[in-house]
Amino acid sequence: MAPPPSETPEPGRSPTAPSAGVSDPFSEPLCIGALALDRRLFMAPMAGITTLAFRRSVRRWGAGLAFTEMISAYGVHYRDRRTLDYLMCGPDEHPLGFQLFGADADVLADAAARCVEAGADLVDLNMACPMRKVVKTGAGAALLGDPERAAAIVAAVVGAVEGRAPVTVKIRSGLREGDEAGRRTAPRLVAAGAAAVCIHPRTARQLYRGRADHSITFALAAELPVPVIASGDVDGRAAALALLEGGAAAVMLARHALGRPWLFAEILDDAQAPPLAERLAEVRRFTDDVMREMEARSVGYLRQFWPRYRRAGTLDKELAHALMLAPDVTAVRELLDR
Numbered sequence: 001m002a003p004p005p006s007e008t009p010e011p012g013r014s015p016t017a018p019s020a021g022v023s024d025p026f027s028e029p030l031c032i033g034a035l036a037l038d039r040r041l042f043m044a045p046m047a048g049i050t051t052l053a054f055r056r057s058v059r060r061w062g063a064g065l066a067f068t069e070m071i072s073a074y075g076v077h078y079r080d081r082r083t084l085d086y087l088m089c090g091p092d093e094h095p096l097g098f099q100l101f102g103a104d105a106d107v108l109a110d111a112a113a114r115c116v117e118a119g120a121d122l123v124d125l126n127m128a129c130p131m132r133k134v135v136k137t138g139a140g141a142a143l144l145g146d147p148e149r150a151a152a153i154v155a156a157v158v159g160a161v162e163g164r165a166p167v168t169v170k171i172r173s174g175l176r177e178g179d180e181a182g183r184r185t186a187p188r189l190v191a192a193g194a195a196a197v198c199i200h201p202r203t204a205r206q207l208y209r210g211r212a213d214h215s216i217t218f219a220l221a222a223e224l225p226v227p228v229i230a231s232g233d234v235d236g237r238a239a240a241l242a243l244l245e246g247g248a249a250a251v252m253l254a255r256h257a258l259g260r261p262w263l264f265a266e267i268l269d270d271a272q273a274p275p276l277a278e279r280l281a282e283v284r285r286f287t288d289d290v291m292r293e294m295e296a297r298s299v300g301y302l303r304q305f306w307p308r309y310r311r312a313g314t315l316d317k318e319l320a321h322a323l324m325l326a327p328d329v330t331a332v333r334e335l336l337d338r
């Protein structure tokens with residue numbers, strides 16, 4: 001690691017944007033239902049990634065809205081202790097979306113009401129997850145193949161939250177190439193009360209391979225009377241701007257923000273990555289937050305990030321390798337404090 005700076009900078013985006021006075025498409029206010037947002041760049045929900053510490057990290061760099069990872073509605077409904085842990089959020093975390101997955105309207109409705117009690121500013125329903133263990137239960141992307149049930153779920157959840165939070169839905173373009181299930185289902189979800197639709201325009205069968213086809217995002221944005229949020233392949237300002245210009249109401253970062261939370265600031269401020277000292281301060285701050293939140297489990301969780309920090313040029317190869325091998329939190333701390 002580079003020698004520590006004499007004064008450790010406080011990580012995060014500076015509040016002054018370079019284009020002060022010039023209207024910036026990312027700073028146009030956006031309403032999702034009654035929820036007013038001041039920025040159109042969000043962090044997407046990611047299972048196993050979007051913990052409280054992670055959400056705080058991307059918020060420091062400018063994320064206008066973050067999401068929990070997808071939470072099992074059954075787990076919430078039946079008060080599974082581990083699932084209830086996912087409902088924990090901080091007072092500094094708003095606005096925050098909670099994402100639920102499930103296939104039963106009553107169970108999802110009850111879980112959504114609990115999310116609102118736990119602090120959700122928005123409840124998102126996952127109709128996008130392509131993973132076998134989710135789809136085989138009728139949840140996630142499987143709901144795109146059952147539009148009637150999908151719409152009934154939205155209606156039940158909207159009824160349960162009683163206007164306390166907007167209900168949104170995250171979809172894929174379809175189950176398989178050419179079926180257009182996303183585009184055909186979305187209007188029914190909106191008619192049932194969805195306040196926005198987020199689309200990741202890959203098919204479920206594609207998983208995360210290939211390119212996202214945002215011509216589908218633009219077609220949906222032209223058709224639907226609610227905001228359409230775009231997710232997929234956003235790696236910088238040009239890609240994000242192109243999505244807003246094509247009609248998306250907001251853009252979500254996902255894989256490209258892993259190990260690179262300052263990508264939010266790069267996009268919002270049309271800026272370069274911050275200096276190494278600031279990036280290292282962010283790595284240490286994030287690591288501390290993760291350790292406080294996850295204790296012994298943090299070592300495994302953090303292993304997802306070390307190679308990404310290395311790829312983004314923030315950690316050198318030797319340090320990233322040593323961190324991967326570090327057996328416990330003490331070893332991780334010692335390596336980062338060197």
Ligand SMILES: Cc1cc2nc3c(=O)[nH]c(=O)nc-3n(C[C@H](O)[C@H](O)[C@H](O)COP(=O)(O)O)c2cc1C
Pocket residue numbers: 044045046047048049069070099126128129170200208212231232233234252253254255256
């Ligand atoms: C590891 C991983 C976990 C994800 N978990 C979720 C999730 O819990 N809920 C969800 O709606 N999407 C999830 N996604 C999809 C992302 O939110 C996003 O839509 C997708 O990665 C496309 O964006 P990208 O090409 O910028 O990565 C996940 C993606 C990855 C790679």
